[in-house]
Amino acid sequence: MDGDVSSDLMEGVENKEQSVPINIDADEQPTPQNHIPSENGSDKHQNAEIHVGEEEIVMKRKRKKTSKAWDGFTVVALSNGTKKSQCNHCKTKLTYGDSRTTSTLKRHLLICKPHKDYEEKQNLLNFPHIRSDGDTGHEKLPSLIRPDAKLQKRVLSFVHVPPPRTGLDIADGIYKCLKHWEIEDKIFTISVDNVAYNDMALRRLKEFFSKVRKLTCGGRLFHVRCCAHILNLLVKDGLAMIDSVIGEVREGIKYINNSEARLQTFSNIAHQLQIQDRKLLLDVPTRWNSTYDMLLVALKFKDVFPRFAEYEPHFHHLPNDEEWAHVESVCEILKQLIFRYAQNVIFGSDYPTSNLYLIEVFRVKETLDKGTLSKNDFIRTMVTKMKEKFDKYWGECHLVMAIASVLDPRFKMKLVEFSFPTIYSNAEKNIEEVKKALYEMYEEYLEIHDASVREAATPANGCGGNEVSKTTSLGSGWEAFGEFIKNTDLERPEKSELDMYLEEDIAGLNLLQGRLTFEF
Known part of the structure; x- marks a missing residue:
């Protein structure tokens, strides 16, 4: 291929009389890493060995180092001929071995402070771009806002x-x-x-x-109940049904x-x-997710425990078949309530997830509703208790969670209209x-915006052209014209931006392996 010289070029030529053409386009020839022009204008390659026989050409070139780690190091030769790998940042010399190691x-590089400082400065110079990629577009958008795109928790x-x-x-x-x-x-x-005392604290803070x-x-948006804490209470109610077995x-x-x-x-x-x-898991009693994982693993070994007791006469911790069945029922319900995606959304703190809470609460309520119809008395009793806790804390409309989903262009009001009939008994109300809270919030922000526009339109003392200020004092019409401009600029269209936003179609929504993505 033109412009491509491989490391095994023309090796093993069996027929010496055969002519082998080498086509290299001068304009497209790749420049090797260690390319040095000679004084007479010809080029030499430090890493290339060229052997020229009567009718045989063999060109060998050292393989280029592919690891990114070499970007921070340079191979140097000491006075005694020993080669060392020298850090480009702190000049520390390390043993030079096989280039693949x-x-x-x-x-x-992990402990080199000058390297860390260099990387930090490079991040400040990073100019991210937007790709029209359906799978990664939503990841590129927040990178325009901040390089790390992570919430700062302090x-x-x-x-x-x-x-x-x-x-x-x-x-x-707090105040x-x-x-x-x-x-x-x-x-x-x-x-x-x-x-209990947090309710009083919130009333005083308000x-x-x-x-x-x-x-x-x-x-109405000031006091927000912690969704993760509510879900914790639901799960603990379920685990309490098998507390003795746990x-x-x-x-x-x-x-x-x-x-x-x-x-x-046992193994x-x-x-x-x-x-x-082969390994059992021991939970942390104060963390229900570790207890859940412990029970899942223990279920796999439920047939091992009685056989182990035959070898260990002092081992008496043996749940019976009915208790194991209860453990299995609880784990199945909890699996539906807290599968991994829900944990990342509700319990995650690395990135904003409030716009995704509503669909998770919908799924929790749907699971509880189905559980109350179970023919299994144990499951029905357990789920009924959990549903009572759900209705206690999520029985009233959760405005912050709903508004956050509306402001996501993939959902708007559609997700609210879809999920509310399942979550609330009086969905229409x-x-x-x-909607009322959404428009009320919009009007409040619009009022703040209008006030800032009026303030910007009002000239400061001593500002403005002398001719205009003189003529306005004489009542030439400039003052009336200024009032006209301010009033017309603040006139609102028949349809607000919020109306137009809600009436537009939702953005492309693609559900891929449980992950929501944009489609452009």
Whole structure:
């Protein structure tokens, strides 16, 4: 191929009398990495060896280093002829070995401070682009806003509230912090756990903030119940139904793991029963997700435990068949409630997910509704308790969650109209409440925008042309014209931007392997 010289070019030529053409386009010839022009204008390649015989040409060139780790290093030769890999940033010299071995180089770059500073500066110079790619377009859009596209989660303050603490004490502590940071007039919402004294704290904070400025939508968006905490309560209600079995499984795993010999015996029995898993998981009692994982693994070994008891007469932690059936039922319900995508959406904190909450709450409610119709008495009893907890905290319209989904151009009002009949008994009333809050919020922001336009249109003292200021003082019509311009600029069209946004078709929505993407 023209312009392509491979490393094995013309090796192994068996017929010396055969002529082998080499076509290299001068305009397209790739420049080797170590290309050095000679003084007489001809070119030499440091890494190329050329042997010329009577009728044979053999060209060999060293293979180019492909690892990115070599971008930060240069091979240097010491006075004694030894080769070293020198860091381009801190000039540290490392042992030079096989070019395919770069582990040492990569480890050095991880701890090299000049390299980290260099990478940070390069990120500041990064100019990302937008591709019209259906699978990655949604990932490119936020990169225009910030390079890392991640939420910044910081602990701003630890406030000591001595016991006995009340909601008023907590409200005072929070407000003092916000006032110290001078952001008491910039708070939009506060999310808290469902603890009794938090309700009193939020009522007091709402009073404080209302005196500083008008709260959005009359304060209806101010107090947001933590969705992750509510889901935690639902899951704990389910696990409480098998609390005694969980204790038996936990103690049994502790007994087995406390001895290497017992663990080996258990593993051998599992191997005999052709169970691929070999290791039991022990949970953290205060974390329900680890308890759920422990039960899932224990279910795989439910036939191993009774056989293990035959070898260990002191092992008495053996749930019966009915208890194992209850464990299996609970795990199946929890699997539907908290499968991985829901965990990433509701419990994730690395990127904004509030626009995706509504569909997850819909799926939780749908699962609970189906569970209440189960023919299994145990499942029906368990799910009924969980549904009561759902209705207690999510029975009223969750405005923040709904508005966040409406502001996603892939959903707009369609997701609200789809999910509300399942989540709420009075869907039509709640849908109208969302629309009302949405337009109320729009009008409030529009009022702020209009005020800023008026302020910008008002000339400052001493500004403006002298001729105009003189003529306006004489009543020549400029003052009236200025009022006309301000009024016409602030005239609103018959349809607001919100109306047009809601009437437009939703953006392309593609559901690929449980992940929402844009289609352009």
